[in-house]
Amino acid sequence: MNQPLDRRQWLRGATLGAGAAAFAAWMPAWAQPVSEGSASPGSAPALPVVTGEDIRLRIARQSVRVDGRSAHAIGINGTVPGPLIRLREGQPLRLHVENALDSWSSIHWHGLLLPSQYDGVPGVSFPGIAPHSSFLYEFPIRQAGTYWYHSHSGFQEQLGLHGPIVIDPAGTDPVGFDREHVIFLSDQSAISPDTLFRRMKRDPGGLNFQKQTLGGLLAGHDQSLAERLKWGGMRMDPTDVADATGAVYTYTVNGYGPLDNWTALFRPGERVRLRIVNGSSMTTFNVRIPGLAMMVVQADGQNVRPVETDEVQIGVAETYDVVVTPTEDRAYTLVGESVDRSGLARATLAPRAGMVAPIPPLRPRPLATMADMGMAMPDGGGGKDAMAGMADMAGGGMATGTDHGDHGGHRVSSGMAMGAMSMRDFGHAPDIRKSPGVATIAPMPRDRTGMPGQGLEHVGHRVLVYTDLVALERNPDLRAPSRSIDVHLTGNMERFMWSFDGEAMSDRMEPIPFTEGERVRVTLINDTMMAHPIHLHGHFFELVTGHGDHAPRKHSVLVAPGGRVRFDLTADAPGDWAFHCHLLYHMAAGMMRIVSVRSPQGVSA
Known part of the structure; x- marks a missing residue:
């Protein structure tokens, strides 16, 4: 694949046409002028659908055109995303999957309960699907809800090998609705994923073009000079909240870019169910529909008590x-804003094709706080005064690269150590090997x-939070x-090294x-x-x-920076299972383990 210009270079040379000018407000300053083209006047076609008990899928290379720009892709049955x-x-x-590629491939059925040999x-x-061969996945459908599928081979997922799954319940659906639409969010790049990873x-x-500037300091929008000096002393960048950004990504809805304007129709007064899937490789999306409240009725395919949010x-x-x-x-704009505010996915909900609604400008990008370092104060705070308070508690200033001695037989290194104060003094005693891949440990x-x-x-x-579910x-059960077990999510952001418990995935690693x-x-820390x-x-x-016997059931959970998430698991599926960060390039860099479920006699069923 020839390496194209990156998005920033391309945008710099693009011609600003009348159709594109209307979108300048929601592009970040570094990305203007915007790309050529204009929003499509009509309703975009719905995703193709395959159904039944015997389904055939074909994986093959193809090209895609997003916002008027072509790129190489890998699709299923000729579409990106897949049907x-x-x-x-x-x-x-029975799913007959043909691999027409010259390389090995696979499909993982994300969130489905099935025998481990068909997990993909x-x-x-399993070994994978060899080039120019087929594989038969065969299993019963044991659940209902909204799920998705994607490749687990190399970076094929980033190239478009993914798609949605909707499973209707065997009985009455507790969610009443008149119409539904699948909203499959993703991040598409004209740059090859191998190049992005390198x-x-x-x-x-290098892909963050929203770093703090002198102008931001003078305008009071960013950190103060004192805060910047403290963060600089720790070699931390508070704007580093996403590795891959709108500099290289176009954010899409069902394969369509913001200028393409994928449109979903409704009749006023209808209850419209939106099945939203984040099928991206690296992007956390903040989803809202200005002017419309959203009633959340399902999370990860599992029904929840309806809760209204914006x-x-x-x-x-x-x-x-x-x-x-x-x-x-009237028309409404569905906005899927990237967490770092470097771009957005956009679709339109409208009673008639061709209608559009205002697109809100991108909001100011967030800055990481001391709480994001795991330095929240006892009252839960983590603002600008947290660092000074922590230094006072430690009896000294912040130190980087401090060796905290032996904890559970391993030396522990922290890039956020509080002088000579041990992590045990904060009730946090990780058993992590001293490693160049562990730059920081969250003290609190x-x-x-x-x-x-x-x-x-x-x-x-x-804003929806997990405790609302x-x-x-x-x-x-x-x-x-x-x-109980603790699993630490560890990394060295300066070297793009990611791991669990300080160890990157390797063939020699024992399963959990x-x-x-x-x-x-x-407990995920x-x-x-x-x-x-x-x-x-x-x-x-x-x-x-805190919801007792009605705790929300999930298969994926977003663990906040410096945060902790606890879940209870019934290990009821024998076999070997992947357990990983779903940021594609973090997983590729080593943030993955294998969970092995065995019978009490030590033999899997």
Whole structure:
């Protein structure tokens, strides 16, 4: 594949036409002028649908055209994203997948409960699908809800090998609606994913064109000079909230860019169900529809008690179903803003094709706080005074690269050490090997599941948080956990090294062992300054958020920077399962482990 210009270079030379000028307000300053082209006047076609008990899918190379710009891609049955797979709970399913590529491929059925040999992860559950060969996936459909599928081979997912799944319930759907639309969010780039990965490894912050400036200092929009000096002393960049940004990505809805304007139709007064899937490779989306409240009715395919909100932060791999009821005869803009505010996905909800609504300008990009470093004060704060307070508690200033001695048989290094103060003094004693891949340890990680996501703390309207989610039905397993484990999300952002517990995934690494049927409490501790969407294959888990036997059940969870998430897991699926960060390039850099579920006798079923 020839390497094209990156998005910033291309945008710099683009011609600003009348159609594009209207979009300048929502492009970040570094990206103007905007790309050529104009919004499509009509309603974009719906995703193609495949259904039944015997489905054929063909993986092949193709090209795509997004916002008037062509790029190489890998699609399924000739489309990017791939077709919507529509199924019914309780049915049997045979999926014949043909790999027409010259390289190995795979498809993972994200969130589906199935035998491990059909989970679709090369090197974990099966060898993969050889070039110019086929593989038969065969399993019963045991659930209902909104899910998706994607490749687990190399960077094929970034090239477009992904698509949505909708499974209708066997009985009555508790969600009442008159019409539905699938909203498949993604991030598309004309630059090859291998090139993007090399660039991130070489210069992890090189795609961030929203760093603090002298102008921001003088205008009072960014950190004060004293704060900048303190952060600089720790070699931390508070604007580094996303590795891949709008500098190289076009954010899409069902494969269409913001200028293409994919449109979903409705009749005023209808209850419209939007099945929203974050099928991106690297982008956390903040989703809102200005002028319309959203009723959240499902998370990760599991029904929840309806809760009304105005904005939902959706981590990579998560799905949320919302119901909206537009009563006016006008268009609405669905906005999927990237977490770093470097761009947005856009679609239109309208009663007639050709209608458009105003596109809100991008909001100011967020700055990381001391709480994002895991330095929240005992009252839960983490603002500008946190650093001074922590220094006072430690009896000295901040230190970098401090060796904290032996904890559980391993030397521990922290880039955020508080003088000679041990992490044990903060009730946080990780067992992490001293490694160049562990630059920071969060001294005081806190449960942030009841707090708005990064950048949404002061938006002036309702924002969904995990503690808002309550399962519609009673949890299937109410046993107390018999044991607990901690998993640290670790990294060195300056070197783009990512891992669990300080160790990157390798062939020599032992799986995390579980006994079939046991109940385990897992605590995810984010020792980095970046949010990580963590996904466990083959299982659902219950978030520990204070809702007892109606805890929300999920398969993916976004762990806030410096945050802690607890969930209870019933290890009821024998076999080997992937457990990883769903930021594609973080997983590729090593943030992945294997979970092994074995029978009490040590033999998997």
